[in-house]
Amino acid sequence: MQKFVSYLRVSTNRQGVSGLGLDAQRQTVASYLAGNTGELLEEFVEVESGAKYSRPILDAALDACRRNKAVLVIAKLDRLARNVAFISQLMETRVEFVACDAPYANRLMLHILSAFAEHEREQISARTKAALAAAKARGVRLGKNGKNLARQNRNAAIQFAEGIRPEFEALFLAPDRTLTSVAEQLNLSEIPTREGTRWTATQVARVARYLDL
Structure with a gap:
């Protein structure tokens, strides 16, 4: 039976305390493991922005994978990051990981999916800046x-x-x-x-x- 270590992440303390978002991720992981006869060894939960590179809980999850020769499982790829460089660095650790929303994705597909997520984040930021600039041009304080x-x-x-x-x-x-x-x-x-x-x-x-x- 394949061994797994799960990593769940939410962006705010409010969601971390209330469980909002975590329950959905946990359910997705459980469904994936049930369909793949996997054994969950440990669960790691991190409350941190996806834009930050420093992830002590993720590091601990990766260490657990190495010790137990387990696969890191996440509910969705963007629970790791919406950043191509971050995903690339994770691949370099040689710890096998799987995203439940793209379980059959190879290394190339993971790069493409993370690139789309990064592009979406950049587009949101650009639209926000443009809206603020337009409001300022109209005289809005x-x-x-x-x-x-x-x-x-x-x-x-x-x-x-x-x-x-x-x-x-x-x-x-x-x-x-x-x-x-x-x-x-x-x-x-x-x-x-x-x-x-x-x-x-x-x-x-x-x-x-x-x-x-």
């Missing part, structure tokens, strides 16, 4: 009031996402799902977006980030 407004909008978006978490997770964590297929199913279920519009792949990705899926 981006000091304390602007920061408060941005915080309020983010909190409202997170609250909305949490309100549809059960329905959203059931679709988002389904096998062979795509962002487009999740959007189509949400529209068929007549679940509106926070703005009351129809879902798109971009909106699905945004809610998934708020829920840390």
Whole structure:
């Protein structure tokens, strides 16, 4: 029987304490192990931003894999990082790892998938900077009031996402799902977006980030 060590990651202390996001990852890993007759030796949970390279809990998980000749299993590739360089460094450790959302991906595919994730992160950052620049050009003051407004909008978006978490997770964590297929199913279920519009792949990705899926 193949031995596994699982690594789960969430980005905020709030999610770490409440279990939000962790339960979904844990369930995904359990389903994968059940389908592959795997034995879970240890579980490691880290509360840290995916943008940070320093991951002491991940290092501990890798050490456990080396000691036990086990495979590192994660629910989704972006639970490691949305960064090509980070994934490349992990490959160089020679510790075998598998992402439940891409279990048959070879080294080339893992590079491609992490490149897409990195591109998405960069696009989000670019759109945010462009929106702030446009607001400033219109004369909007981006000091304390602007920061408060941005915080309020983010909190409202997170609250909305949490309100549809059960329905959203059931679709988002389904096998062979795509962002487009999740959007189509949400529209068929007549679940509106926070703005009351129809879902798109971009909106699905945004809610998934708020829920840390």
